[in-house]
Amino acid sequence: MNAASALRRLWVALLDLLYPPRCCGCGAFTGSWWCSTCRAQAVWLAPSEAQRTLALEGERSLLVCSAARYATTLITAIHAFKYEATPQLAEAFADPMARAWQAVMPDALPWVLVPVPLHPRRERERGYNQSTLLARRLGAQLGYAVTPRALRRVRNTAQQAQIADDAQRQANVQGAFVADPRLVNAKPILLVDDVYTTGATLRACAEALYAAGAAQVSALTLARARG
Numbered sequence: 001m002n003a004a005s006a007l008r009r010l011w012v013a014l015l016d017l018l019y020p021p022r023c024c025g026c027g028a029f030t031g032s033w034w035c036s037t038c039r040a041q042a043v044w045l046a047p048s049e050a051q052r053t054l055a056l057e058g059e060r061s062l063l064v065c066s067a068a069r070y071a072t073t074l075i076t077a078i079h080a081f082k083y084e085a086t087p088q089l090a091e092a093f094a095d096p097m098a099r100a101w102q103a104v105m106p107d108a109l110p111w112v113l114v115p116v117p118l119h120p121r122r123e124r125e126r127g128y129n130q131s132t133l134l135a136r137r138l139g140a141q142l143g144y145a146v147t148p149r150a151l152r153r154v155r156n157t158a159q160q161a162q163i164a165d166d167a168q169r170q171a172n173v174q175g176a177f178v179a180d181p182r183l184v185n186a187k188p189i190l191l192v193d194d195v196y197t198t199g200a201t202l203r204a205c206a207e208a209l210y211a212a213g214a215a216q217v218s219a220l221t222l223a224r225a226r227g
C-alpha cells in the first residue's frame with residue numbers, strides 16, 4: 001500500500017467515527033456498511049444450488065461455490081466494494097462466503113486461499129484488491145493459509161464487465177495469469193473472487209494453477225451472476 005492510499009484509509013476511518021457509515025447496498029444511514037435489511041433481502045444459495053462445475057482442459061473440472069445470486073442491493077454493494085473505496089465490506093461479505101463453503105465442502109483438506117489478482121496498475125489505482133481482502137478474512141475464519149502472490153496477472157486485460165460476448169471474455173483472459181510453482185505445487189488451492197459471471201477468469205486462473213502443479217483447484221465467490 002502506498003502512502004497516499006494509507007492516508008486515504010486513515011481519513012476514511014476518521015470519517016467513520018464522525019459520520020456513521022451509510023449502507024453500500026441501499027444507502028440508508030444504519031451505522032453499518034451493509035445493513036441487516038440488505039443482508040436479509042440477498043438471495044442466498046442453498047448448498048445444492050451453490051455449486052457449479054466448469055470444464056477445464058483435458059479431463060479436469062473446476063467446482064465453483066457461490067454464496068448468493070448477483071441480484072438485489074448486493075449488486076450495488078459489490079460495485080461499491082470494487083469501485084468506491086469501501087474495503088470495509090470485506091468483513092460483511094466473507095462471513096456468508098465462509099458458511100457457503102463449509103456447507104458444500106465439509107472436508108479437512110488444508111486449502112490454500114488464492115485471490116484472483118488484479119493487474120498491478122489497477123490495484124495501485126484502487127488501493128486494494130477486493131479479492132485479496134475477501135481471502136484474508138476467509139483465511140482467518142476458516143483457518144486456511146492465504147497466498148496472495150501465488151497468481152499474477154501478466155496482461156492488463158480489458159475489464160470483463162465491459163465485454164458482453166462469452167467467447168470474447170474467454171479470449172480476453174486467455175494466458176493472462178501465471179502461477180508460482182513454489183507456492184502452489186502439490187497443494188489444494190481455493191480461488192477467491194467477488195463475482196462469478198461466465199467463469200472465464202476463474203477458468204484461466206485454474207489452468208495457470210494446474211500448469212504450476214496445483215494438486216486440486218476449486219473456487220469460492222460471493223455472488224453468481226448466471227444460472
Ligand SMILES: [Zn+2]
Pocket residue numbers: 023024025026027028034035036037038039073
Ligand atoms: Zn442496506
